[in-house]
Amino acid sequence: MIKLNCDLGESFGTWKKGMDAEIMPHIDLANIACGFHASDPLTMIETVQLAIKNQVTIGAHPGYPDIIGFGRRHIPMTDEELVATILYQLGALQTICCSQNTSVTYVKPHGALYNDMMQKPHIFEVICQAIALSKVTSTIMVQALPDMQTHLGIAEKYGLTVWQEAFADRHYQDNGLLASRSQPNAVISDENEVCSRIQAYINSGHIMSESGKVLPLQVDSFCVHGDNIAALNLVKSIRVVIANESKRA
Amino acid sequence: MIKLNCDLGESFGTWKKGMDAEIMPHIDLANIACGFHASDPLTMIETVQLAIKNQVTIGAHPGYPDIIGFGRRHIPMTDEELVATILYQLGALQTICCSQNTSVTYVKPHGALYNDMMQKPHIFEVICQAIALSKVTSTIMVQALPDMQTHLGIAEKYGLTVWQEAFADRHYQDNGLLASRSQPNAVISDENEVCSRIQAYINSGHIMSESGKVLPLQVDSFCVHGDNIAALNLVKSIRVVIANESKRA
Amino acid sequence: MIKLNCDLGESFGTWKKGMDAEIMPHIDLANIACGFHASDPLTMIETVQLAIKNQVTIGAHPGYPDIIGFGRRHIPMTDEELVATILYQLGALQTICCSQNTSVTYVKPHGALYNDMMQKPHIFEVICQAIALSKVTSTIMVQALPDMQTHLGIAEKYGLTVWQEAFADRHYQDNGLLASRSQPNAVISDENEVCSRIQAYINSGHIMSESGKVLPLQVDSFCVHGDNIAALNLVKSIRVVIANESKRA
Amino acid sequence: MIKLNCDLGESFGTWKKGMDAEIMPHIDLANIACGFHASDPLTMIETVQLAIKNQVTIGAHPGYPDIIGFGRRHIPMTDEELVATILYQLGALQTICCSQNTSVTYVKPHGALYNDMMQKPHIFEVICQAIALSKVTSTIMVQALPDMQTHLGIAEKYGLTVWQEAFADRHYQDNGLLASRSQPNAVISDENEVCSRIQAYINSGHIMSESGKVLPLQVDSFCVHGDNIAALNLVKSIRVVIANESKRA
Numbered sequence: 001m002i003k004l005n006c007d008l009g010e011s012f013g014t015w016k017k018g019m020d021a022e023i024m025p026h027i028d029l030a031n032i033a034c035g036f037h038a039s040d041p042l043t044m045i046e047t048v049q050l051a052i053k054n055q056v057t058i059g060a061h062p063g064y065p066d067i068i069g070f071g072r073r074h075i076p077m078t079d080e081e082l083v084a085t086i087l088y089q090l091g092a093l094q095t096i097c098c099s100q101n102t103s104v105t106y107v108k109p110h111g112a113l114y115n116d117m118m119q120k121p122h123i124f125e126v127i128c129q130a131i132a133l134s135k136v137t138s139t140i141m142v143q144a145l146p147d148m149q150t151h152l153g154i155a156e157k158y159g160l161t162v163w164q165e166a167f168a169d170r171h172y173q174d175n176g177l178l179a180s181r182s183q184p185n186a187v188i189s190d191e192n193e194v195c196s197r198i199q200a201y202i203n204s205g206h207i208m209s210e211s212g213k214v215l216p217l218q219v220d221s222f223c224v225h226g227d228n229i230a231a232l233n234l235v236k237s238i239r240v241v242i243a244n245e246s247k248r249a
Numbered sequence: 250m251i252k253l254n255c256d257l258g259e260s261f262g263t264w265k266k267g268m269d270a271e272i273m274p275h276i277d278l279a280n281i282a283c284g285f286h287a288s289d290p291l292t293m294i295e296t297v298q299l300a301i302k303n304q305v306t307i308g309a310h311p312g313y314p315d316i317i318g319f320g321r322r323h324i325p326m327t328d329e330e331l332v333a334t335i336l337y338q339l340g341a342l343q344t345i346c347c348s349q350n351t352s353v354t355y356v357k358p359h360g361a362l363y364n365d366m367m368q369k370p371h372i373f374e375v376i377c378q379a380i381a382l383s384k385v386t387s388t389i390m391v392q393a394l395p396d397m398q399t400h401l402g403i404a405e406k407y408g409l410t411v412w413q414e415a416f417a418d419r420h421y422q423d424n425g426l427l428a429s430r431s432q433p434n435a436v437i438s439d440e441n442e443v444c445s446r447i448q449a450y451i452n453s454g455h456i457m458s459e460s461g462k463v464l465p466l467q468v469d470s471f472c473v474h475g476d477n478i479a480a481l482n483l484v485k486s487i488r489v490v491i492a493n494e495s496k497r498a
Numbered sequence: 499m500i501k502l503n504c505d506l507g508e509s510f511g512t513w514k515k516g517m518d519a520e521i522m523p524h525i526d527l528a529n530i531a532c533g534f535h536a537s538d539p540l541t542m543i544e545t546v547q548l549a550i551k552n553q554v555t556i557g558a559h560p561g562y563p564d565i566i567g568f569g570r571r572h573i574p575m576t577d578e579e580l581v582a583t584i585l586y587q588l589g590a591l592q593t594i595c596c597s598q599n600t601s602v603t604y605v606k607p608h609g610a611l612y613n614d615m616m617q618k619p620h621i622f623e624v625i626c627q628a629i630a631l632s633k634v635t636s637t638i639m640v641q642a643l644p645d646m647q648t649h650l651g652i653a654e655k656y657g658l659t660v661w662q663e664a665f666a667d668r669h670y671q672d673n674g675l676l677a678s679r680s681q682p683n684a685v686i687s688d689e690n691e692v693c694s695r696i697q698a699y700i701n702s703g704h705i706m707s708e709s710g711k712v713l714p715l716q717v718d719s720f721c722v723h724g725d726n727i728a729a730l731n732l733v734k735s736i737r738v739v740i741a742n743e744s745k746r747a
Numbered sequence: 748m749i750k751l752n753c754d755l756g757e758s759f760g761t762w763k764k765g766m767d768a769e770i771m772p773h774i775d776l777a778n779i780a781c782g783f784h785a786s787d788p789l790t791m792i793e794t795v796q797l798a799i800k801n802q803v804t805i806g807a808h809p810g811y812p813d814i815i816g817f818g819r820r821h822i823p824m825t826d827e828e829l830v831a832t833i834l835y836q837l838g839a840l841q842t843i844c845c846s847q848n849t850s851v852t853y854v855k856p857h858g859a860l861y862n863d864m865m866q867k868p869h870i871f872e873v874i875c876q877a878i879a880l881s882k883v884t885s886t887i888m889v890q891a892l893p894d895m896q897t898h899l900g901i902a903e904k905y906g907l908t909v910w911q912e913a914f915a916d917r918h919y920q921d922n923g924l925l926a927s928r929s930q931p932n933a934v935i936s937d938e939n940e941v942c943s944r945i946q947a948y949i950n951s952g953h954i955m956s957e958s959g960k961v962l963p964l965q966v967d968s969f970c971v972h973g974d975n976i977a978a979l980n981l982v983k984s985i986r987v988v989i990a991n992e993s994k995r996a
Contacts, residue, residue, distance in 0.1 A: 013566040015513030040566055041333035068511040068538055068812065069823075076820045084290035084345065091344025092337040099336050099382035133348035262815040264762030289815055314566065317760040317787055322574045325567075539831035582788035582843065589842025590835040597834050597880035631846035 001246045002202070003221040004238065005029035005141070005165060007061060007110070009047030010038040010070075020047060023226030024054040026235045031108045031141075034089035037063030037071025044096050052102055059141065062089035063110035071111035079126050086130035094136045106139035106163060107131050118143050118151075118177075125154045132158040141165055144217040146176040166201070166219040168194045168238065171210040176217070179210060191234050195241050198222060202245045250495045251451070252470040253487065254278035254390070254414060256310060256359070258296030259287040269296060272475030273303040275484045280357045280390075283338035286312030286320025293345050301351055308390065311338035312359035320360035328375045335379035343385045355388035355412060356380050367392050367400075367426075374403045381407040390414055393466040394425040415450070415468040417443045417487065420459045425466070428459060440483050444490050447471060451494045499744045500700070501719040502736065503527035503639070503663060505559060505608070507545030508536040508568075518545060521724030522552040524733045529606045529639075532587035535561030535569025542594050550600055557639065560587035561608035569609035577624045584628035592634045604637035604661060605629050616641050616649075616675075623652045630656040639663055642715040644674040664699070664717040666692045666736065669708045674715070677708060689732050693739050696720060700743045748993045749949070750775035750968040751985065752888070752912060754808060754857070756794030757785040767794060770973030771801040773982045778855045778888075781836035784810030784818025791843050799849055806888065809836035810857035818858035826873045833877035841883045853886035853910060854878050865890050865898075865924075872901045879905040888912055891964040893923040913948070913966040915941045915985065918957040923964070926957060938981050942988050945969060949992045 008024070009032040010017040017038070024030065030051045033039035039047070051058050063071030065085060077085065090107065097103045109117050109127060116123040124142075131140055142151055144164035155162045169188045171179040179186045188194055201207055206214045224238060225231040257273070258281040259266045266287070273279065279300045282288035288296070300307050312320030314334060326334065339356065346352045358366050358376060365372040373391075380389055391400055393413035404411045418437045420428040428435045437443055450456055455463045473487060474480040506522070507530040508515040515536070522528065528549045531537035537545070549556050561569030563583060575583065588605065595601045607615050607625060614621040622640075629638055640649055642662035653660045667686045669677040677684045686692055699705055704712045722736060723729040755771070756779040757764040764785070771777065777798045780786035786794070798805050810818030812832060824832065837854065844850045856864050856874060863870040871889075878887055889898055891911035902909045916935045918926040926933045935941055948954055953961045971985060972978040 012510070012513055014568040015510055015515055017513060035337065041337040042330045045329070045333045045336070065815065070512040073823045075822070076816075080294070081291045083348075084294045087294070087345050087348050088284065088290040088341040091340040091342070091347070093340070094344060095340025095383050095385060096333065096336050098340070098384050099332075099379075130348075134344050135347050136344060261759070261762055263817040264759055264764055266762055317563065318574075319761040324573070325571045533835065539835040540828045543827070543831045543834070578792070579789045581846075582792045585843050585846050586782065586788040586791070586839040589838040589840070589845070591838070592842060593838025593881050593883060594831065594834050596838075596882050597830075597877075628846075632842050633845050634842060 002219060002242055003028035004224050004235065004242070005031055005059070005108070005221045006224050006226050006235075007031045007033070008051075008226065009033045009043055009061075011043045012038055012067065013040055018226050019228070019232055020050060020226065022232055023235060024050050024056055026232075026239050027056055027224065027226075029059055029106070029221060030056045031059045031061035031110070032093060033110065034060055034062050034093050036065045036085065036089055037067065037069075037110055041092075041096070044093060045099070048093075048097055048100050048102065052100055057105045058097060058102060059106040059108050060090050060093045060104045060136070061108055061110045062086050062113065064113050066112075071113065074112045074116060082123070082126050083130040083133065086127060087134050090131070090134045090136045104137050106137055106141050108141035108165075114143075118145075121150050121154060124151060125157075128155055128158040128160055131160060139163055141221070144219050146215050146217065148218070163220045164218050165221045165223050166207060166217055168198045168201075168222050169225075169234070172207055172215060174209045174211055174213045176215050191237055194234060195237050198238055198241050199245075202241075251468060251491055252277035253473050253484065253491070254280055254308070254357070254470045255473050255475050255484075256280045256282070257300075257475065258282045258292055258310075260292045261287055261316065262289055267475050268477070268481055269299060269475065271481050272484060273299050273305055275481075275488050276305055276473065276475075278308055278355070278470060279305045280308045280310035280359070281342060282359065283309055283311050283342050285314045285334065285338055286316065286318075286359055290341075290345070293342060294348070297342075297346055297349050297351065301349055306354045307346060307351060308355040308357050309339050309342045309353045309385070310357055310359045311335050311362065313362050315361075320362065323361045323365060331372070331375050332379040332382065335376060336383050339380070339383045339385045353386050355386055355390055357390035357414075363392075367394075370399050370403060373400055377404055377407040377409055380409060388412060390470070393468050395464050395466065396425070397467070412469045413467050414470045414472050415456060415466055417447045417450075417471050418474075418483070421456055421464060423458045423460055423462045425464050440486055443483060444486050447487055447490050448494075451490075500717060500740055501526035502722050502733065502740070503529055503557070503606070503719045504722050504724050504733075505529045505531070506549075506724065507531045507541055507559075509541050510536055510565065511538055516724050517726070517730055518548060518724065520730055521733060522548050522554055524730075524737050525554055525722065525724075527557055527604070527719060528554045529557045529559035529608070530591060531608065532558055532560050532591050534563045534583065534587055535565065535567075535608055539590075539594070542591060543597070546595055546598050546600065550598055555603045556595060556600060557604040557606050558588050558591045558602045558634070559606055559608045560584050560611065562611050564610075569611065572610045572614060580621070580624050581628040581631065584625060585632050588629070588632045588634045602635050604635055604639055606639035606663075612641075616643075619648050619652060622649060626653055626656040626658055629658060637661060639719070642717050644713050644715065646716070661718045662716050663719045663721050664705060664715055666696045666699075666720050667723075667732070670705055670713060672707045672709055672711045674707075674713050689735055692732060693735050696736055696739050697743075700739075749945075749966060749989055751971050751982065751989070752776035752778055752806070752855070752968045753971050753973050753982075754778045754780070755798075755973065756780045756790055756808075758790045759785055759814065760787055765973050766975070766979055767797060767973065769979050770982060771797050771803055773979075773986050774803055774971065774973075776806055776853070776968060777803045778806045778808035778857070779840060780857065781807055781809050781840050783812045783832065783836055784814065784816075784857055788839075788843070791840060792846070795840075795844055795847050795849065799847055804852045805844060805849060806853040806855050807837050807840045807851045807883070808855055808857045809833050809860065811860050813859075818860065821859045821863060829870070829873050830877040830880065833874060834881050837878070837881045837883045851884050853884055853888055855888035855912075861890075865892075868897050868901060871898055875902055875905040875907055878907060886910055888968070891966050893962050893964065895965070910967045911965050912968045912970050913954060913964055915945045915948075915969050916972075916981070919954055919962060921956045921958055921960045923956075923962050938984055941981060942984050945985055945988050946992075949988075
């Protein structure tokens with residue numbers, strides 16, 4: 001069954017972000033921020049406790065060290081620095097999980113680090129190396145692309161399993177990358193359309209690009225959002241689509 | 250044999266502190282900063298590598314979140330926050346150690362957190378709880394006092410082993426606490442006197458207070474410093490005292 | 499006419515806090531955070547622009563350097579450090595104001611710094627000294643107390659004017675200090691009661707303590723909040739009370 | 748007379764950097780860090796006091812918000828953010844200067860911001876706009892290039908005066924830019940050679956590129972360093988060269 005993943009635990013000190021308590025019952029995988037682009041130790045432990053309570057699998061969501069930019073900015077660093085930065089974040093979340101008798105199951109990089117990983121094989125390799133060195137987990141979540149050979153090859157080199165995710169609420173370019181958010185229609189806000197796209201993927205194994213090109217993808221999980229009421233309602237609707245399919249299967 | 254421990258890995262970004270490479274060959278236990286009062290991920294990994302190269306045992310040296318104050322200021326926090334803050338730091342260092350095929354052997358709190366732990370049993374208990382929850386290690390280093398009953402009782406409650414350290418270059422009060430640094434003669438700078446104090450402890454199991462009171466202490470380790478050439482030379486001299494004793498034993 | 503003041507500009511990077519755009523049209527004085535307990539340079543310039551657009555007088559709202567604790571924690575510092583910390587914040591906001599052809603009219607310390615200032619005359623004196631040295635403004639806002647002699651004397655020594663504020667939604671102790679928030683009924687949430695208290699003050703120049711003691715206060719401004727819809731509605735109601743009074747006067 | 752400028756006030760909390768007290772008597776212009784890539788409020792006020800004591804002119808040395816990277820990394824930001832970031836830093840230093848009865852005389856951007864300004868006219872324009880808006884000063888220091896037309900044109904548009912600096916201890920490319928530090932011979936460490944280059948510039952108004960091309964530059968100031976004893980001695984020697992020339996003139 002296709003799983004739903006969501007970025008969570010993105011509050012920071014007294015600043016709250018997201019409707020974590022509301023969205024958690026409706027997702028399968030929680031990508032939990034590790035304190036470098038969002039979150040803090042107390043928020044992390046509370047988010048882990050919330051995931052456990054809702055039987056949601058925990059993933060580490062490391063980012064560039066960039067609180068003010070929320071990890072959406074590329075921060076230049078050497079390979080050694082990036083490895084150390086990822087090890088630090090994975091370790092912090094892993095021990096917080098361990099204190100609650102659970103553990104980190106996978107890693108999904110955040111924001112600019114995610115974008116860099118998808119577009120620059122060298123950065124993907126540095127991230128894979130860090131995960132392998134950490135011994136925290138051996139699964140990395142990436143964006144599903146029609147051609148995953150480069151990424152799969154690198155992950156294999158480091159003994160990592162790859163989970164692939166897609167975005168049901170985003171238009172795709174013909175090359176399988178997302179249409180830029182700067183485009184007027186990059187994000188699909190109509191609930192029915194988003195659900196139809198997921199249904200279509202379930203039926204066919206394809207996602208349609210904006211121009212109508214068929215994109216064969218291997219989707220293990222759809223990424224959903226929990227920022228507001230509309231997002232929450234959308235997730236509930238998507239959950240129905242997937243549950244129906246699951247019953248049929 | 251009595252071990253020498255030293256606070257290390259206290260550089261921060263491009264700011265260097267301490268003579269880590271020079272002091273490391275002469276100590277047994279390295280208290281490595283974890284990024285909250287000093288250090289950063291890259292400095293941590295480099296310090297761990299240096300410890301491994303010199304066969305030095307690694308301890309986590311967590312502190313209050315206070316870079317500007319170098320962890321020497323008490324930062325008010327709830328018990329939950331303090332537990333989370335310690336778990337975070339222990340986990341970060343443990344995974345960095347793990348990436349280098351080693352691990353954290355003990356925990357020694359830093360600065361104001363260390364002082365708070367020695368003077369406030371409740372804070373000591375919260376720290377013990379965090380260490381026990383972390384499953385990273387089960388040893389905590391504290392200051393040796395003539396009466397350790399309170400601390401030993403709390404540590405036992407959480408299943409922790411206690412290592413006790415003393416300060417050979419500091420004058421003691423009659424109650425076993427250190428004379429305040431604000432006193433003119435709080436720090437003993439004469440190399441011979443420091444070495445004599447260590448020799449006297451080895452011979453007798455006692456340290457003499459400033460007023461001449463005999464303080465029976467259980468010292469597992471002496472704390473030394475690596476900030477400058479004089480400190481480095483002092484450590485080399487102390488090492489000779491301890492090595493001679495060891496040969497005799 | 500009694501003025502309404504509100505803490506504003508408390509967002510941080512992508513984390514939003516408060517309904518600044520909604521509350522600004524209804525207040526007279528905006529206490530703008532300066533980047534040490536909340537805010538960032540971009541948020542500050544946007545908040546200043548919003549104040550100008552609504553013809554609201556700008557006050558600097560400096561705090562302890564404590565983003566994670568939102569300035570609600572006492573951070574130990576020397577007098578020299580505190581002076582420098584306040585100068586830095588006042589200057590940053592003043593130049594941002596200057597870039598928009600306005601300026602800082604007064605200073606109201608935030609959170610733990612405000613509490614320290616009210617309870618510890620020495621800290622109040624250090625703050626007054628910093629304001630006088632800054633040459634940014636010569637007005638400080640403090641809490642109105644039945645006995646203001648100590649504070650007024652210190653302010654006068656540094657050539658500062660004192661504005662006094664009261665809290666219409668908080669119960670008072672007999673000594674004129676606020677009932678602790680830890681008490682169940684410390685905050686008055688009933689809109690009518692809050693408005694009645696302001697009306698009563700306008701009529702009598704007194705605020706009644708919880709036990710019924712009459713507290714004569716010199717109130718230049720009431721502090722209001724803009725965190726949520728209820729707070730916003732309360733401010734609109736208070737505004738009506740004050741406007742009616744103003745017409746009568 | 749050609750002036751010597753030096754980056755100063757680059758300590759951070761308890762981490763010390765540079766020999767500020769030793770170098771200050773030998774320079775004319777102090778580029779003082781403003782807390783975003785280095786320094787803190789207390790360090791800033793102490794550095795300003797040191798400059799005053801040595802009758803050194805004060806310049807603001809703003810940088811990208813990047814403590815860990817010491818401002819040597821390009822941090823992506825919008826124009827509005829960059830303007831706000833510079834205003835904030837200029838204001839903070841200006842008010843600290845004002846508290847000591849002095850003021851900021853010029854602005855010299857630091858590190859990656861300096862490099863960006865020299866290579867990207869748009870970033871130079873945003874910096875000029877921020878300085879003009881700040882009303883703190885109207886002088887900016889940039890690198891002297893054989894062709895300054897673009898930079899001078901932009902500065903004039905914002906009513907700014909331009910001071911040009913050169914680097915006597917760095918090899919130049921034929922286009923007037925510095926040879927990259929990654930080249931083995933980018934930095935000239937021989938004291939005599941550095942002094943000869945300054946003497947040659949005084950005699951001819953030219954600096955020679957590495958390949959022997961004559962670069963006509965308008966140099967108002969040479970940039971010197973104060974990090975270590977060798978740098979300090981070099982500055983003293985340069986001072987002699989300039990003083991002799993001054994006597995002749």
